[in-house]
Amino acid sequence: MFKHSLPLVVGYLDPGTGSLLFSVIMGVVTTAYFLLKGLYYKVLGVVFGALGWKSPVHEEEHPLVLYSEGRQYFSSFQPLLAELERRGRPCLFLTSDPEDPGLQLASGTIRTACIGAGHAAWRRLNTLKADLCLMTTPGLDVLQIKRSKGVAHYAHLIHAPTDKAFNRAFSFDYFDSVLVCGDHQVRTLRVLEQRRGTKAKDLIDCGCVYYDFMKERLAGLPVRQGQGGGPASVLVAPTWGRNGLLRRYGARILRPLLDAGLTVTVRPHPQSPISEPEVIADLRGQLAAYPNLRWDLSSDPIQAMAASDVMLSDISGVIFDYAFLFEKPVLTVAFTPDKRGMEASDLPYEPWELTVLDSIGRQLNEEDFDRLPDIVASMAASDESRAAIRDLRARSVSHFGSATPRVVDAIETMLDRVKAERA
Amino acid sequence: MVELLHLIFIAPLETALLWVLRSAYALTGSYGAAIILLSLAFNILLLPFYYYAETVQNRERAVQKRLAPKVEEFRAVFTGQERYMMLRTLYRQNGYHPVYALRSLLPLAMQVPFFIATFGLLSSFAPLNGQPFLLFADLGRPDGLLGGVNLMPFVMTAANLASGLVYTRSLTRRDRTQTWIVAGIFLVLLYGSPVGLVLYWTVSNLFSLAKNCVYAQLGRRPRMEFAQ
Incomplete structure (x- = not known):
C-alpha cells in the first residue's frame, strides 16, 4: 500500500535522533569489533590450551599451590619450598619452565610439575583447585591468567624492593593478598585501590624472600x-x-x-x-x-x-x-x-x-x-x-635476609583462614 | 518477513495515525491544520522516548569522555591481545562495556516504526490531493512557490539547522557535523515530496527546536551521572 524505504525514513530524524543514529552505528561497529576480538582470543585459548594440556595433576584439589613462570624466579621460590618442607606443609609447585631447578625439590610433602608455557599453562592455572595460590606473576585476571573458581585465595609475592609503579597497569588489582616488603609498596597499592575502586587487599609486610636466597x-x-x-x-x-x-x-x-x-x-x-x-x-x-x-x-x-x-x-x-x-x-x-x-x-x-x-x-x-x-x-x-x-x-626492606619464615607464617595464616571460611 | 514485520509493527501505527489525522480534520475542517495537529501529537507522544534516548546517549558520551585519555594511552603502548585485555579491564573497573552502546538502539528501535508509519501515510495519502492550505495550492504536491523551486523544504531545513545549532552547542565538532549531515540528507530526500509531508516534518523540527531551546534555557539536557 505504501511505498517507503528505511534509509529514507531514517533521514527524517530530528537532530537528536540523527546524532543518536550515528552513535549507534559507531557503537555497533566498535562493540562488534571488541566482542569478535574477545571471541577470537577465547577460541585461541581453548584450542591451544586443549592441545598442550598434558599435566596429570589437574583434577586434584590442593591446599597450597605455588606457581613460577620459570627458573628466573627460583630465588623467590626455593626458600619458600625449603621452609614449607621443613614445616611439613603439603604444597604443589607448578612451573612453566621444564628446566626450573624447583622441579628437583620434590619431596614427601612437596610435589612439583611443569605445566608448560603459554596457553597450556594458562588453561591449567585457570582451572586450578586450591585453597591458596601464590605467584610472582602480576596481572591476575587482567592478562591470560584468570582467577580460577576453584581457588579460594590468590596471593602475590613481590620480589623486588621497588613500589612496582613501573609494572603494567592493573598488575595487582585482583589478588586477595600481596606480600610486600615496605611501607612504600603499601602506599602505592592502597592509592591504586582507592583510585580504581578495587577491593582492598590484605597487604602483609614480610620482606623480600629473594634477598634471603641471595644473601x-x-x-x-x-x-x-x-x-x-x-x-x-x-x-x-x-x-x-x-x-x-x-x-x-x-x-x-x-x-x-x-x-x-x-x-x-x-x-x-x-x-x-x-x-x-x-x-x-x-x-x-x-x-x-x-x-x-x-x-x-x-x-x-x-x-x-x-x-x-x-x-x-x-x-x-x-x-x-x-x-x-x-x-x-x-x-x-x-x-x-x-x-x-x-x-x-x-x-x-x-x-x-x-x-x-x-x-x-x-x-x-x-x-x-x-x-x-x-x-x-x-x-x-x-x-x-x-x-x-x-x-x-x-x-x-623489612626483615632483610630473614623474610622467608615470615612469608611462610603469612601463608599458613591465609590457609587457616580459608579453611575456617570453608568450614 | 518484511511484510510480517510491517503487519505487526507498522500497520497498527498507521491505523492510529490515520485515526488522529481524520479526527483532527473532522475538528478543524482543514488537512493542513490536521497535519500540524498530527505532528504535534506525534512529537508529544515521542517526547519520553526522546528523553530516554538522550539520557542514554549523554551517559554514553560522559563515559567515553572520561575514559578517552586512558583508552588513548593504552592504544599508544599496547598492541594485540595485550591491548584488548587492558582495555577490557579498564572498562570493567569503570562498570562499562562497549556493548552498553547498544542500549541506545532501544529508543531508536521504538521510534523507527513511528517514522515509517508517518512517512508511509503522508507520502501517498490521496485525500491531500488538491487540498489548499495557507500559501499552498495543493498539499498533495510539492509547493513550487519560488518560481518552480520548492520553498517548504528550505523552511524545514532552516528549522532543522536552528534546532541542531541549539542542540549541539555544548557538544563536539563530530556531533555538530553529524547534525549538519542529517539536515542535508533531510533536504535532499524531502525536496520533491508533497507539501503535506514536508509540513509535517517542518512542524516536527519546530517542535524539536522549541524542545532544545527549553533544555538550553534550563541549562541542562537530560543527564544521568555515570555510576562509579
Missing part, C-alpha cells in the same frame, strides 16, 4: 672490594624496552668508559634478547673492537655483580639488588621515564624508585657521559655512599 649465596662468594690500584670495573645492567638505557643511549654512554680503559661488563635484561634483539645485535657490532668489554648473558647476575665496583643502569629492579646486597653505588641515567600504560601513570606522586636514586648512588645527565670515568672513580671509593645505601635499605 645466602653471597656468603660463599668472593666479592670484589676496592680496585686494588687497577681500573674500576663497571657493570652495565639496564632494563629493557622503552625505558631501557641501551635502547635510549646505546654506544654513546659506553664509549667513554671503554675509551678510558675501564672494565665494562654489559648484562642486558633477560627480556632484551627476546624482545629487542636488534638493539643488542647493533651494539655488539658497534663495540666489537673493545677488548675491555664483556657481554654477560648468563641467567645468574650475581657473579657479574660481585666482580664489579659500580653499576650503571636505569630504572631497573636490579639496581636495588646491587645496592642492597653489595652495598656498592649505582649510577642511574636521569630521564623522564615513559609511564604510559604503567601503574605509575595512575599515581599522584613520583614512583619510589625515582625518589631514592641519589640514596643508592648518583643520577647522571647526558652531559655527564663524557666525565663518566671520573664519576665512577669517585663513587667507587665513597664511604658515604655505602652508609646512605644501608640507611635506605633499613627503611625500605
